[in-house]
Amino acid sequence: MILVFGSTGQVAQELRRRLPDATFLSRDQADLSDPAACAAAIMAHDATAVINAAAWTAVDKAETEEPAATVVNGDAPAAMARACADKGIPFVHISTDYVFDGTGTRPWRPEDPTNPIGAYGRSKLRGEEGVAAAGGVHAILRTSWVFSAHGANFVKTMLRLADRGALNVVADQVGGPTAAADIAETCIAMARGLTRDTSGIYHLSGGPDVSWADFAREIFAQAGCHVTVTDIPSSAYPTPAKRPANSRMDCSALATFGLTRPDWRTGLTDVLKDLEVAR
Numbered sequence: 001m002i003l004v005f006g007s008t009g010q011v012a013q014e015l016r017r018r019l020p021d022a023t024f025l026s027r028d029q030a031d032l033s034d035p036a037a038c039a040a041a042i043m044a045h046d047a048t049a050v051i052n053a054a055a056w057t058a059v060d061k062a063e064t065e066e067p068a069a070t071v072v073n074g075d076a077p078a079a080m081a082r083a084c085a086d087k088g089i090p091f092v093h094i095s096t097d098y099v100f101d102g103t104g105t106r107p108w109r110p111e112d113p114t115n116p117i118g119a120y121g122r123s124k125l126r127g128e129e130g131v132a133a134a135g136g137v138h139a140i141l142r143t144s145w146v147f148s149a150h151g152a153n154f155v156k157t158m159l160r161l162a163d164r165g166a167l168n169v170v171a172d173q174v175g176g177p178t179a180a181a182d183i184a185e186t187c188i189a190m191a192r193g194l195t196r197d198t199s200g201i202y203h204l205s206g207g208p209d210v211s212w213a214d215f216a217r218e219i220f221a222q223a224g225c226h227v228t229v230t231d232i233p234s235s236a237y238p239t240p241a242k243r244p245a246n247s248r249m250d251c252s253a254l255a256t257f258g259l260t261r262p263d264w265r266t267g268l269t270d271v272l273k274d275l276e277v278a279r
Contacts, residue, residue: 005032032055032076039082042083049089069123070123074126077093092187093139095124095142097205099121101244110200141183141203145205146183165227170232172233174246206262206263206267213230213232219272
C-alpha cells in the first residue's frame, strides 16, 4: 500500500486516478505545519512506500510568510523522510525548478549547484536537504510549470481569460510545462522501483521547452480559441516573488526508471478533454 500526503492538489488527484488502493492523507489527517504529526502518520500506517504530494505552493505569499512556508516545504518532508528511513521504505518527494536561480540557457542538471532567488525556492531546497540527510531510500523529483484539469494553474487561467480576445503574456521565462498526470505516473514508478542505488535527485518537465507566451498560444490553438497573444518581458508583469528566467531541465536521468521526458502538448490535449474544451 502506498501512502500519499495530499488529497486535493493537482498531483494528488492524478495519483488518486491511478492508485485506487492507496491511502491519501488530507490536511485534517496530516497537517504539514506539524512535522511530528506527519512522521507519526507514517509510523501508524503499514505502507510499502510514501509519496509526498502536498506542499506550500503559494509562491508570492511565501515572500511574506517564509517561516511558515519553510515548515511545510522544509521541515515536514525531512520528518517524513526520517520516518520512512526508520521503517525502511522508499520516500518520493516532489520539488521544484525554483531551487535554481534561473540564469543561463542550459537545461539544469540534477547535480548543478542550487541558488534559489526567493522564499519559496529556499523552503523547497531545505526540504530537499532534509530528505537527503535522512539517509533512507528516496527520490527528490524536481518539476516545473504544473498543469491539470484540477485546481488553479496556467492552463485554466488562460481559458478563463480567453474571452478577452487578446492577452499580454511573459515571454522571457522559458521552461517545460508539466502535466500533473505525468508527475503522478513518475512518482508511482519511483515508489515501486526505488533502491538505495537509485536514490537521489531527478528532473521531470514536459518537452519541448517554451516561453509562457508560446505555452498560451498552444493552449488557445488546441482549445479552438481565437486569442492574440503579445509577448511581454517579466518586468511588465511584476510579482512579489521573482521567477526564474531559465527553468529548462535536463530529464535524462529518468531513464533509470525506464522513463522518458513527456510531451506536454499531449498532456495538454488530455487536460482539455477533461475540461471538455478541446476543439
